[in-house]
Amino acid sequence: MTNAIDITPLRALAKRASARIEDQLVAERFEALALSHLIKDPRNFRPASDADIKDAPQWAKDAHARGDALHVVRINRNVAARIHTVALRLAKTCKLAATDPMGRPDDLDTITSARKFIRKIDNANFDIVARKVLQYARVLDRWDELSELLAMCPERSIVLLGGRIWHRITSVAALRLIGVEFGNCLARTNRTSPYGALLMNGRAQFWVLRTVDGVGLMVAMASMHAPVAFTEVKGPRNAPVRFDDASLAQLGLAIGVHPPPQPTLELLRPPGISAAVLAARGPCTCYLCRPRRLRSRRTE
Helix, strand or coil: CCCECCCHHHHHHHHHHHCCCCCHHHHHHHHHHHHHHHHHCHHHEEECCHHHHHCCCHHHHHHHHCCCCCEEECCCHHHHHHHHHHHHHHHHHHHHHCCCHHHCHHHHHHHHHHHHHHHCHHHCCHHHHHHHHHHHHHHHHHHHHHHHHHCCCCCCEEECCCCCEEEECCCHHHHHHHHHHHCCHHHHCCCCCHHHHHHHCCCEEEEEEECCCCCEEEEEEEECCCCCCEEEEECHHHCECCCCCHHHHHHHHHHCCCCCCCCCCCCCCCCCCCHHHHHHHCCCCCCCCCCHHHHCCCCC
16 A cells, blocks of 8 residues: 555545535445545655655654655545546445335336345445446436426427427436437436526427438527527537528518517617608618628729
8 A cells, every 4th residue: 555644635635525415325335445546546646856855754854764665645636537427426325325126117226236235334345336326327317317307498490491309308318318409408307407408497498400301500598488589509510500591580470589680770870860861861881881792802
């Protein structure tokens, strides 16, 4: 085992990770297992420098004088991430074990097995716990996926004149699949993430535009209650989409989202110029107001 001057950071990491677990006895057992695992992993240490030894307690200075190798803690990110992941899965396992099997008759054997594992967790080492809780956590995740599908929004499709079709995204699971397809952050959506929570809470609506062949063209998001504008619109790989896009405008008309009003002649009237005079002058012909196709032409 590595001879470390101070393992307080490792103790703190193990305690933070175990705080995810509601069962106090299980949390305490995991904290001890996690600390032991962290201490045994050499990736969490580096050789102590002269400055480290100078500020070390007397026992460390005596050990250094005897020629013993000393180290200080330098927590490895991958190791820390695994500790937190196993803790989260163990918390899910506890939740699975606490489930009433009468409500899950098809998973009676799994629930019974999880309860047996929790009762005997004192006999397991960290690697056994990590392997077991992965299996149990997957069962709970499957339950969550099914509950997401049950909490679906009403299905709806809007066929456009050009043959394209807007499909309403009806669940968090479907929203996540859209993210994978489009290569954006929706692929990491869950029920508590920003987009997923908006959908689950009925505060936002999501739509995907597809061709007749099913190719995804864009994803649009708008408020569910009194939508006045699209909150976000993206194409594949977060390609930008103009808010005056014809397909988007047709969706807006169908769900009550309208483009912002264009500035009227009155709003563009310079101070001191009456509306009648401005109308008589006709449209402005300055460089900025000139159509883009004419800007590159040389004046005669």
